[in-house]
Amino acid sequence: MTRETNTKFVGRLMDQASAGPLMQAFVLEALRDYSARMLATETPPGAESGFISWAAWQACADSLARELKNREVAQ
Numbered sequence: 684m685t686r687e688t689n690t691k692f693v694g695r696l697m698d699q700a701s702a703g704p705l706m707q708a709f710v711l712e713a714l715r716d717y718s719a720r721m722l723a724t725e726t727p728p729g730a731e732s733g734f735i736s737w738a739a740w741q742a743c744a745d746s747l748a749r750e751l752k753n754r755e756v757a758q
Contacts, residue, residue: 715751718744 687695693710700706721744730737 711751714747718747718751722748 696710697707702709721741726737
């Protein structure tokens with residue numbers, strides 16, 4: 684059996700979860716919460732020597748936080 688891509692996995696969660704539309708709210712809230720916690724966390728010791736740099740991880744968190752905020756404003 685082939686493993687789903689991340690895109691297909693998230694799409695399936697958003698469109699076909701047994702929890703219905705509540706799963707969409709849960710996923711969006713999880714994204715918002717995680718990005719906010721990442722941005723509020725100082726760089727831990729040794730974080731820049733990992734597989735993914737802390738700066739890159741925080742840049743993703745910042746980009747996601749801005750996208751979510753822009754989505755709120757547009758609604």
